[in-house]
Amino acid sequence: MREFKANQLRQAIATTLGAEGKRTDEIELRIKRLIAADRKLGRRPRSSNVVERHYAFYDGESLGTGADILFTEFEAFALLAAILLLEHGLPQTTVVKLLRQARHQLQDAHADSLRKDPNKIFDEKTILAKARPGMLAFETTEPMILVFAKLTGSSFDDPKAVAPAKIYSNQLELVEFMKQHRSAGTAISIFEWAKLIHVLHYNLGQSKPVPRGRASGMLES
Helix, strand or coil, X not given: CCEECHHHHHHHHHHHCCCCCHHHHHHHHHHHHHHHHHHHHCCCCCCCCHHHXXXXXXXXXXCCCCCCXXXXXXXXXXXXXXXXXXXXXXXHHHHHHHHHHCHHHHHHHHHHHHCCCHHHHCCHHHHHHHCCXXXXXXXXXXXXXXXXXXXXXXXXXXXXXXXXXXXXXXXXXXXXXXXXXXXXXXXXXXXXXXXXXXXXXXXHHHCCCCCCCCCCCCCCC
């Protein structure tokens, strides 16, 4: 499994989001804060609560403070997803808990998406040929959809609260989820990740690690 240094994550995520200038600085700061928030929540591997059992953006015993921490491609994607969730108005701690809760589903779906040929699943003619009235429009024939409902900061701590987060690859399952949670006032959020997964994959492959120092250690300080 290939791993990446912090500077490579920053490069690839900024490029994937088309960031330049101050926008790049903003993304770097958000990544740093997300890593810090994940670290602050801690980890209890034997907990019955999935949110407490593992980190959102790191798969080790401790995030630590050194400059040699490496991240997997999935963890780079999780940080990219977290930035977009933040930009849709979710609080930082809620985003970290959501990605902890959905980590295993997301990890499996991420790996499955990368096994597919981008020339086929993003072919515009095929996408248009498969479109049907009433279907949601996605940029791919093989979507990777994250959907959740009734999400609040307290949802992860209150066993009576409902904060389901599911990953779907077809619209029929997505519609069933929406039917189950369509009570009055329930907000349902839908994010499709397949295109971003493949763009990030390419940009990570183009990124170059920098020597240990201030630039490479920004996230871990």
